[in-house]
Each structure stands twice: as structure tokens, then as C-alpha cells.
Amino acid sequence: MPFDLRSPHPATAQHAGGNPRAIAWWLLGVAAMVWIMVAIGGATRLTGSGLSIMEWAPISGILPPLTEAEWRRLYDLYRTIPQYELVNRGFGLEGFKQIFWLEWIHRLWGRLIGLAYLLPLAWFWASGRIPPGYRWRLLGLLALGGLQGVVGWFMVASGFEPERTAVSPYRLVLHLGLALVLYAALLWTALTLLRPAPAPVGAEERAARLGVRRAVVLATWLLVAAMLAGGFVAGLRAGFDYNTFPLMDGRLVPEGYAMLSPFWRNMTGNVAAVQFNHRLLATLAGLAALGAAALAWCRLPPGRARLACLALGGATLLQYALGVATLLLVVPVWLGTLHQATAVLVLSAALLALHALRAPAR
Structure with missing residues (x-):
């Protein structure tokens, strides 16, 4: 079935097997993580930290800089963008570290959301606990989360353009809007699993x-x-x-x-x-x-x-x-x-x- 916010037939979720309550509580937990992610994103934007990491490194970026040489390399990269020249010129390596950590936490939390979704999904799928009618929906949520990560980098990259000291407002709204869609889809799916049909x-x-x-x-x-x-x-x-x-x-x-x-x-x-x-x-x-x-x-x-x-x-x-x-x-x-x-x-x-x-x- 196509991925949308409409509920599967009530009898499907309630009587056709699987473990709907466990899946619902898992989705609510992921939704809570997305909620926290929105808050972290707001703090990242307000502190001007969002452009401090100039590399798209989904795997290697999990670890923060561990040596002084690595800190210096990332700082030198940051010094090449307009935000440094026009806003933060001369604030030094210590100033760079202050804005770096919040953006790193923002990206790390996004990776943790991915793992918190992907690993339980694989287990529910392999153990046959997903009710019929929900497999495509859960895969759609996974794809939506992956797209949000790509759009996040698409937004950040706009801040490296000449004369820019912040990201494109259009891309920021796209990133925020997609986060709200993802959160809404997670919450609605969980609610439907918990309460498949209203009382007559x-x-x-x-x-x-x-x-x-x-x-x-x-x-x-x-x-x-x-x-x-x-x-x-x-x-x-x-x-x-x-x-x-x-x-x-x-x-x-x-x-x-x-x-x-x-x-x-x-x-x-x-x-x-x-x-x-x-x-x-x-x-x-x-x-x-x-x-x-x-x-x-x-x-x-x-x-x-x-x-x-x-x-x-x-x-x-x-x-x-x-x-x-x-x-x-x-x-x-x-x-x-x-x-x-x-x-x-x-x-x-x-x-x-x-x-x-x-x-x-x-």
C-alpha cells in the first residue's frame, strides 16, 4: 500500500497478528528523539553554529576531532567560508571549538535517530512482529528520515556560498518542514497502532x-x-x-x-x-x-x-x-x-x- 497518513483498516492492525503496541511505543520513542532534534536545531541556528562543520562524513564524522592537528585542519576549513571572514574573523581555535560542539551534537543526534529506527525495524521485521499493512509505511518512514539527512546537508551547503553568512532561508524552511512531516508521520502511525478504530x-x-x-x-x-x-x-x-x-x-x-x-x-x-x-x-x-x-x-x-x-x-x-x-x-x-x-x-x-x-x- 502507498505511504500516507491514512489508517490501515482497523481490523488489520487489531486482529491480524504482529505486535502493534510494541511498535507504537517504539515509534513514539523515535518521535520524541525527533522532537529533541528540532530543539537542538533551533539552538544550533541561534548560536550560529550550523556552518562550523564543512564536511559531509556520515561515518567518519561520528567521532569528534581527537588530535590538535585534526582540530586545526577543521578550523582551517572553516576559515575559508564567508561566515568566518564576515562574522567570526579572528575568534581563534577556542572560539571555533565553542560553535563546533553544538553542530557536532546536532549531527550525532541525527545519526542516533537513524540507529534507533533502523535496528528495531530490522528486528521487528525479521521476527514477524509487524502487523500486515504496516511494512511499506515503516519503510516509508525510514526513507523520509534518510531524506531529512540529505536535505540537512543541502541546507548547510548553501551557507558556504559567496557573501553568505547563514544558510538559505528556503532550504531552512524545507529542512524544518520535512522534520515536522517526519514527526507527524511517526506520531500518527503510533496513535493508529494504539487505537486502530474510534468507538461508535x-x-x-x-x-x-x-x-x-x-x-x-x-x-x-x-x-x-x-x-x-x-x-x-x-x-x-x-x-x-x-x-x-x-x-x-x-x-x-x-x-x-x-x-x-x-x-x-x-x-x-x-x-x-x-x-x-x-x-x-x-x-x-x-x-x-x-x-x-x-x-x-x-x-x-x-x-x-x-x-x-x-x-x-x-x-x-x-x-x-x-x-x-x-x-x-x-x-x-x-x-x-x-x-x-x-x-x-x-x-x-x-x-x-x-x-x-x-x-x-x-
């Missing part, structure tokens, strides 16, 4: 759930759009400008919103427009999430679905508050990292709500 409900509750689900779907798409817009904010370092809220330089819409021509370039290349768009999408997403939570409170009986919708509203409020604080405090590393990590919490809440609101059996 009456016609009235079915109609109520459908209405709430539509509200959650709208909120989810707005949240994803706000997250990707946040990637452009990060790529342009737009959070270091217009550090007031809710106005930007005393205006609701900043004066330089449409300064680039043609107009579409402002959406990804203009600091004022990129930050305003992120604020707008975050506000709309927050209102939609709160609306979905209120609708669930009013229309759904107590249970997992209503609780998940309330959690979505709460997580979105928390993320919005963190975003405002990050902006007002001019993006301290710890707060910017927390803001990026909490985005995954919001995505998790949205997926939990959508999964709990699946159409029940008649």
Missing part, C-alpha cells in the same frame, strides 16, 4: 464531532503555516527587528511591508513582511485553536476528543506567549529554542485532536 457513537454526537473536526483542521493548517512562516523569520533573523508588540515601529502594518519588487519577494525576503506575516498567521491560528477548543467544550461529551481539543487551545496559547516574549527580549538563545520546541508540542496537540476526532464506526 450516535448520530447526534457524530454530527458534533464532524463540526469540531472541521474547526481543528482549520486550526491545524493555520498552525502549520505559522510554523513555516517562523522558519523564514529564523532564516532572515527577522526576530531581531521590530521588537515591540503588537505594533511594529508604531504601526499595525510596518511601513516597509511592500518595499521589494515584484511584490511576492516580500513574502520570503523582506524582514518587515516576513515578521508581520508570522505574527498574523500565529494570531489567526491561535484564534482558530481557541475556537475549536470552545466548540469542543460546548458540543462534545467529556472524553479523549474534548480533552485533546482543550489541550490544543492551551498549547497554542503557551506558544503564542513564548513567541511574544522571544520577540520582546530580542531572541535570547534559550527562549528562542524553547519557542521552536513548543511548536512541536502544538503540532502534537493538533494531531492528537484530529486522531481522536476520526469518523467513528457506524
Whole structure:
């Protein structure tokens, strides 16, 4: 079967053999590692550490430099790129070591995620514990994780181009977006293995759930759009400008919103427009999430679905508050990292709500 987020037939996962609960908990563990990876990636970006390793060495790069000569070789490589010349010139070998370690941890954690996925998958496969209908899906997740590693290097390589001191914002958003897709696929698959089919409900509750689900779907798409817009904010370092809220330089819409021509370039290349768009999408997403939570409170009986919708509203409020604080405090590393990590919490809440609101059996 093709790889997608749709659930296999409920009876397939529940009755056709395999060990669905063990696989579900394994996938949840890998998803947690991806969540941590997103946070480490945020810290790597905020500290300017992402370009410190200029070699793509999936095997030999597992070990850090072990000799002074190897440290000197890597430092000399770093000194050839624009970031060193324009930002860190003269900071010495000790300064290089400070930015090197975070990027090395980032790459090492990615390798550990690969092993944490590949080795158990091989064991589950060889022992016949994978339920029918899930083998292609699990292989698809493996391919998606491998693609994420390739895209990560594709992103880093853009930072070595002439006159660049950071990676391409487009490639950064691609890397972030793919990480969110991978996390969502892992979480959704695990949830489906744990709860293959929702319980049947009456016609009235079915109609109520459908209405709430539509509200959650709208909120989810707005949240994803706000997250990707946040990637452009990060790529342009737009959070270091217009550090007031809710106005930007005393205006609701900043004066330089449409300064680039043609107009579409402002959406990804203009600091004022990129930050305003992120604020707008975050506000709309927050209102939609709160609306979905209120609708669930009013229309759904107590249970997992209503609780998940309330959690979505709460997580979105928390993320919005963190975003405002990050902006007002001019993006301290710890707060910017927390803001990026909490985005995954919001995505998790949205997926939990959508999964709990699946159409029940008649």
C-alpha cells in the first residue's frame, strides 16, 4: 500500500497478528528523539553554529576531532567560508571549538535517530512482529528520515556560498518542514497502532464531532503555516527587528511591508513582511485553536476528543506567549529554542485532536 497518513483498516492492525503496541511505543520513542532534534536545531541556528562543520562524513564524522592537528585542519576549513571572514574573523581555535560542539551534537543526534529506527525495524521485521499493512509505511518512514539527512546537508551547503553568512532561508524552511512531516508521520502511525478504530457513537454526537473536526483542521493548517512562516523569520533573523508588540515601529502594518519588487519577494525576503506575516498567521491560528477548543467544550461529551481539543487551545496559547516574549527580549538563545520546541508540542496537540476526532464506526 502507498505511504500516507491514512489508517490501515482497523481490523488489520487489531486482529491480524504482529505486535502493534510494541511498535507504537517504539515509534513514539523515535518521535520524541525527533522532537529533541528540532530543539537542538533551533539552538544550533541561534548560536550560529550550523556552518562550523564543512564536511559531509556520515561515518567518519561520528567521532569528534581527537588530535590538535585534526582540530586545526577543521578550523582551517572553516576559515575559508564567508561566515568566518564576515562574522567570526579572528575568534581563534577556542572560539571555533565553542560553535563546533553544538553542530557536532546536532549531527550525532541525527545519526542516533537513524540507529534507533533502523535496528528495531530490522528486528521487528525479521521476527514477524509487524502487523500486515504496516511494512511499506515503516519503510516509508525510514526513507523520509534518510531524506531529512540529505536535505540537512543541502541546507548547510548553501551557507558556504559567496557573501553568505547563514544558510538559505528556503532550504531552512524545507529542512524544518520535512522534520515536522517526519514527526507527524511517526506520531500518527503510533496513535493508529494504539487505537486502530474510534468507538461508535450516535448520530447526534457524530454530527458534533464532524463540526469540531472541521474547526481543528482549520486550526491545524493555520498552525502549520505559522510554523513555516517562523522558519523564514529564523532564516532572515527577522526576530531581531521590530521588537515591540503588537505594533511594529508604531504601526499595525510596518511601513516597509511592500518595499521589494515584484511584490511576492516580500513574502520570503523582506524582514518587515516576513515578521508581520508570522505574527498574523500565529494570531489567526491561535484564534482558530481557541475556537475549536470552545466548540469542543460546548458540543462534545467529556472524553479523549474534548480533552485533546482543550489541550490544543492551551498549547497554542503557551506558544503564542513564548513567541511574544522571544520577540520582546530580542531572541535570547534559550527562549528562542524553547519557542521552536513548543511548536512541536502544538503540532502534537493538533494531531492528537484530529486522531481522536476520526469518523467513528457506524
